[in-house]
Amino acid sequence: PVLNPSQALLEERQITDGSVVLATLEGTRPLLVEVQALVNKTSYGYPKRAASGIDLNRVNLLVAMLERRTKLNLAEMDIYVNIVGGLRLQDPAADLAVCMAIGSAAKGLKLKRNAVVFGEIGLSGKIRHVPFIDKRVVEAQKLGFDCAIGPRIRGSAKQPSFLVTVPDVRTALNEFLQK
Numbered sequence: 001p002v003l004n005p006s007q008a009l010l011e012e013r014q015i016t017d018g019s020v021v022l023a024t025l026e027g028t029r030p031l032l033v034e035v036q037a038l039v040n041k042t043s044y045g046y047p048k049r050a051a052s053g054i055d056l057n058r059v060n061l062l063v064a065m066l067e068r069r070t071k072l073n074l075a076e077m078d079i080y081v082n083i084v085g086g087l088r089l090q091d092p093a094a095d096l097a098v099c100m101a102i103g104s105a106a107k108g109l110k111l112k113r114n115a116v117v118f119g120e121i122g123l124s125g126k127i128r129h130v131p132f133i134d135k136r137v138v139e140a141q142k143l144g145f146d147c148a149i150g151p152r153i154r155g156s157a158k159q160p161s162f163l164v165t166v167p168d169v170r171t172a173l174n175e176f177l178q179k
Contacts, residue, residue: 006032006143009085015114018105022097023116023136023148024089030132030139032116034084035094037101042078053083054094062099062121069125070170072106093130095121096150099169100176109177115164116140117172119150125168127151137162149176 010021010032018037023030042048051059059081066072081098083089096119104110111117118136119127129151130136137160140148149172152165159165166172 004143006030006139009033009087010143013084015110017108017110018101020097020101020104020111021116021145022089022094023118023140023150024091024094025132025135026087028132028135030135031087032139032143033087033089035097035101036082036084037098037105038078038080038082039074039102039105040078042076047074047076048078048080050079051081053085053087054081054089054098058095059098061123062095063102065121065123065125066099066102066169069168070103070173072103072173074102074106077106091130092120093118093136093150095119096127096169096172100149100172103173104177107177109179112176112178114144114146115149115176116145116147117149119166121169125170127166127168127172129154133163134160 013034020035022035097117137148148163
């Protein structure tokens, strides 16, 4: 048996551009997985988009949203997205991690902090609430991450200091990516 699946999935992780750790849920169990993106100028007339472990239509939608809501120029770029470990994600909270990985790869920048990322993104670029934020945060703390980047907790619930909230994808990219 694997005592800590999150730790096992992150064992071979390299901190580089295009790599972001996602705090997702498998049922109700929190799991940390690496999201990788590769962005390269296309050699052909039509850019190629491919995804492993996540729905390609969702990736295409997120790329279109990034083009419209940020200053990223992705129209002439091949974009490849991979979820490490052979997992197949259905969690909408993967949106922000996918966008951060694509933005990171496109600009050659890494995350400023040792952070996990999660949050659903609407077509406006706003980051939306996701369920079980507290479970995601606790799992990230257990594995020694410095913070979590994600949406605000709804209602009057107290925001954990470990959680750095961002209102939209543009803010997330501008505040948390560096050389």
